[in-house]
Amino acid sequence: MLDIKAVKKVTVTEQIMEQIAGIITSGQLKPGDQLPNERDLAERFNVTRGRVREALRALSLVGLLTIKAGEGSFVNEQQAPFSxxxxxxxxxxxxxxxxxxxxxxxxxxxxxxxxxxxxxxxxxxxxxxxxxxxxxxxxxxxxxxxxxxxxxxxxxxxxxxxxxxxxxxxxxxxxxxxxxxxxxxxxxxxxxxxxxxxxxxxxxxxxxxxxxxxxxxxxxxxxxxxxxxxxxxxxx
The missing domain is CATH 1.20.120.530 (GntR ligand-binding domain-like)
Structure with missing residues (x-):
């Protein structure tokens, strides 16, 4: 079970990003691992799916995740190239x-x-x-x-x-x-x-x-x- 805490409705996207990034950098998720789907993450964070989607999109932009249409979000290799x-x-x-x-x-x-x-x-x-x-x-x-x-x-x-x-x-x-x-x-x-x-x-x-x-x-x-x-x- 991933260690995810519900966030306050203040700077929600940033808090979600921080928690997911922490999970990745701490090694709870390894390169190539798939994150739970948006609905599951939204329930665990106690936020809307839109907020989760924003956070995942931002993490993909900084190179931590790859989002594959129809499949989900995956942790990048440490040396994955920037897009x-x-x-x-x-x-x-x-x-x-x-x-x-x-x-x-x-x-x-x-x-x-x-x-x-x-x-x-x-x-x-x-x-x-x-x-x-x-x-x-x-x-x-x-x-x-x-x-x-x-x-x-x-x-x-x-x-x-x-x-x-x-x-x-x-x-x-x-x-x-x-x-x-x-x-x-x-x-x-x-x-x-x-x-x-x-x-x-x-x-x-x-x-x-x-x-x-x-x-x-x-x-x-x-x-x-x-x-x-x-x-x-x-x-x-």
């Missing part, structure tokens, strides 16, 4: 500030690239090369969304292999946060080719295992990126 909707909700007021998006990208992506470069196994390098090959094939298709999906795969995988779980989550955040801007960037003449070139250069540096070369490649990566950011800022 794009979560990122938009968290940063909706900052997402159009291109200077800040660029600054966040440079800070987080640079550290992730550097850590991943120092740790990447041969199998992991081979996987990155497969994504890079797909990028090369995609650059002539005139489909920025498809090309960006591959860029996102490359960078999220970098986060996964960097060895730091917090950085991996931050990389997921940045990838979603930058998406709208990146679609604009990829429409600037030369941007697709540059994106392929600078990641190819980064992979050569990683394969060389030369830290100075890796650092120089990352620096050049963001120097070129800044030129394209300045281009779209100037047009806005």
């Amino acid at each position: 794009p909707e979560t990122i938009t909700w968290m940063f909706y007021s900052e997402i159009h500030n291109l200077d800040e998006v660029y600054a966040a990208r440079k800070l987080i992506e640079s550290e992730v690239y550097l850590l991943a470069a120092g740790r990447a196994t041969q199998d992991e390098q081979d996987h990155l090369l497969l994504i890079l090959d797909a990028l090369v094939q995609a650059k002539n298709k005139q489909d920025p969304a498809e090309f960006l999906d591959l860029l996102d795969q490359f960078d999220i995988y970098m986060g996964e292999i960097c060895g730091n779980r917090i950085y991996a989550k931050l990389m997921q955040t940045v990838v979603h946060l930058r998406r709208e801007t990146s679609l604009k960037l990829l429409k600037v003449p030369g941007a697709v080719e540059s994106s392929t070139e600078i990641r190819s250069s980064l992979m050569l540096a990683i394969q060389s295992k030369d830290k100075k070369r890796i650092e120089d490649s990352i620096h050049a990566f963001f120097e070129k990126s800044k030129l394209f950011y300045d281009n779209i800022i100037g047009k806005s």
